[in-house]
Amino acid sequence: MRMSRIVRTAADILYPAILIFGLYIVAHGHLTPGGGFQGGAVIATGGALVIVAYNYKEVTGWLKKNVLTGQEVTGLVGFIGVGLLALAFGQGFFFNYLVGSGSIFGIPVPYGINAGELNTAGTVPLMNFAVGIEVWGGLTVVILYMLSGLEKEGC
Amino acid sequence: MKKMLVMGVSLFIIAAFFGVMALNLTFGSPTMTDMDDYFLRHGQEQTGSNNECTAVVFDFRGFDTLGESTVLFCGIIGVALMFRKMQGGEEYEDE
C-alpha cells in the first residue's frame, strides 16, 4: 500500500538527513553519547520510514537485500579484522594498538574534562564504524525480509 | 480454578520476596566500585576515548561486544532463512 504524495515527499527529504545524523552518531561515538549500535539503529529507522511511505515492490528496486546482507557481513568481518590486526603488532587480540601512536585516530588525548578531539581513541572509532555498518544492514534487512514474508497478503 | 489459585499464591510469594529485596537495597550509593573507578581513572590514557562507556564496550570488554555482534548476526541470518525464496514451489514440510 502506497501512502500519499505528502508522506512520500517528506520521506524522500528526511531520509538523507536521518542518514547523516546516524553517521554523525557513529563517527562521534567516542566523544558524545552514541556509538555503533545506536547510529546503526537510527539509520535503520530511516530505512523503515522509506519502506512505510512507499510499498515493498518499489523499495526493493533500490534498497537491495543482497547489498544490505553484504553490509552486515562486511561489518562483522571488519570488526573481527580490526581486532585480529593487533596480532600483527605483536599484541593480544583486541589490543588498542593505535592509541597514542600519532597516526590515524592516534593523537594523545588531554586527561580529565576536555572539549573533545575527533582524531583520538585508536581502534575504538574503527570498531564503531564496523558495528554501525553491521547494524545498519542487519536491522534494515530484517524489515525487508519480514515484508517479503507478508507479500502475498498484499502489503 | 485450582491452577489459578496455585499461580496466584506463587506469584504472591515471588512478589513478597522481590519486594523485601527492593526495600532493603539502597539507591544511589553502590558498594563495590573498584573496577569502575579504575575504568574512570585510567580509561582515558589507556584507550584515548572520552566516552568511558564506549571505552568499556569496545576496549575493556571487547570480547563481550564480539559475542553480541555474533548473536545479532545469527538472529538476522535466522530471519533470512525463514523467509528465503523457495526454490520451484518448495513449501515447508508437512508432517
Added chain:
Amino acid sequence: MLWNLPFITVVILTLIGLVTVLLKKNIIKILLGINILNSAANLFLITLGYREGGVAPIYTLAPSDLMVLPTPQALVLTSIVIGVATSALVLSFAIVIQKKYGTVDIDKIRRLQG
C-alpha cells in the same frame, strides 16, 4: 520508601512481565511480556550503577568529575541489542505460524495434542 522508587518499579515491571508470559495465549503478547522482563532487568542494572549526584561517564565538557558507573551501562547496551535480535526472531516465527496455521494462539497450534 520513596527513595527506593526505581527498585520498586523494577519489581512491578518484573511481576507484570511474569504474569503476561504465564497467562497470555497470544504469541505476540508473550513476546511483549518477555520484552517487559528485559526492560526490568535493564532498569535494575542501570539503577545499581547509579551514584548520588553523578553525571554520565563522558569526559567531553562534563559538568562535574563525579560519574556514574560505566560497566552496567555497557552491559545494558549489550542486553538491548540481544533483545532486539530475539524479538525479530520471535516475530518472524509468529509470521510463519500465522501463515501455516492461521492463528497465533499457542493452544491451537499443537498438532500432536490428544
